[in-house]
Amino acid sequence: MLETPRLVLRPYRRRDVVSIHDAVVASWADLVPWLPWATGYNRGSAAQFVRESQAAWQEGRAYDFTIRHLTGYGDGLGPPDPGRHLGGISIWYVSRVNLVGEVGYWVRSDLAGRGICTEAAARVLDYGFGELGLHRIVVRIAVGNRASERVAEKLGFRYEGTLRQEVKVGSTWLDHTVWGMLEDEWRNGGPG
Numbered sequence: 001m002l003e004t005p006r007l008v009l010r011p012y013r014r015r016d017v018v019s020i021h022d023a024v025v026a027s028w029a030d031l032v033p034w035l036p037w038a039t040g041y042n043r044g045s046a047a048q049f050v051r052e053s054q055a056a057w058q059e060g061r062a063y064d065f066t067i068r069h070l071t072g073y074g075d076g077l078g079p080p081d082p083g084r085h086l087g088g089i090s091i092w093y094v095s096r097v098n099l100v101g102e103v104g105y106w107v108r109s110d111l112a113g114r115g116i117c118t119e120a121a122a123r124v125l126d127y128g129f130g131e132l133g134l135h136r137i138v139v140r141i142a143v144g145n146r147a148s149e150r151v152a153e154k155l156g157f158r159y160e161g162t163l164r165q166e167v168k169v170g171s172t173w174l175d176h177t178v179w180g181m182l183e184d185e186w187r188n189g190g191p192g
């Protein structure tokens with residue numbers, strides 16, 4: 001479990017299925033344009049995700065966290081509600097040999113724009129460069145997703161290039177931009 005000033009990030013449990021599904025459905029309009037898994041999402045998808053996430057943790061492949069607001073009033077996130085899934089953030093190994101990881105995230109629509117993603121991602125970057133011992137962490141962002149680019153910029157990621165037609169959302173191929181952060185850059189406050 002990871003903590004930030006306003007949030008708790010913890011691994012998924014089987015009883016999270018309903019709250020994950022509720023959050024995805026409430027955020028569909030913002031998720032579907034960018035994330036292929038969001039289309040057709042149902043309770044079964046959420047249950048499968050939790051099973052796969054638990055297996056990935058056990059095998060040390062990937063670390064998925066549900067973002068929760070457990071305590072704290074007057075912090076801009078409304079009343080604390082541990083039963084509410086605020087969004088998801090994950091970090092996984094791209095290469096164990098080269099110590100490269102990738103981060104992915106989403107935040108429920110009714111709480112977007114309040115700094116949740118940036119706060120959660122900063123903690124996950126600490127986890128990646130610290131506990132996981134990564135040398136380099138990347139984020140891939142579909143071209144046009146300004147909110148996500150803004151998160152990467154605020155964290156200090158550097159734009160490194162564009163991968164052509166790397167992800168298919170619905171019937172549309174989207175380009176992905178790649179953003180990178182090196183461990184020493186993170187320790188020194190971002191690449192500047």
Ligand SMILES: CC(C)(COP(=O)(O)OP(=O)(O)OC[C@H]1O[C@@H](n2cnc3c(N)ncnc32)[C@H](O)[C@@H]1OP(=O)(O)O)[C@@H](O)C(=O)NCCC(=O)NCCS
Nearest residue numbers: 030034105106107112113114115116117118146147148150
């Ligand atoms: C991208 C996402 C995770 C951001 O979460 P969040 O908690 O709202 O992020 P933050 O509040 O930390 O920061 C968002 C920033 O983007 C900005 N932003 C939001 N929408 C924007 C838009 N359409 N154009 C430009 N900037 C935008 C916000 O103003 C904020 O920047 P600021 O602090 O300089 O004002 C969330 O919007 C989301 O889940 N989107 C759908 C799924 C997705 O795209 N996931 C990422 C895939 S790579």
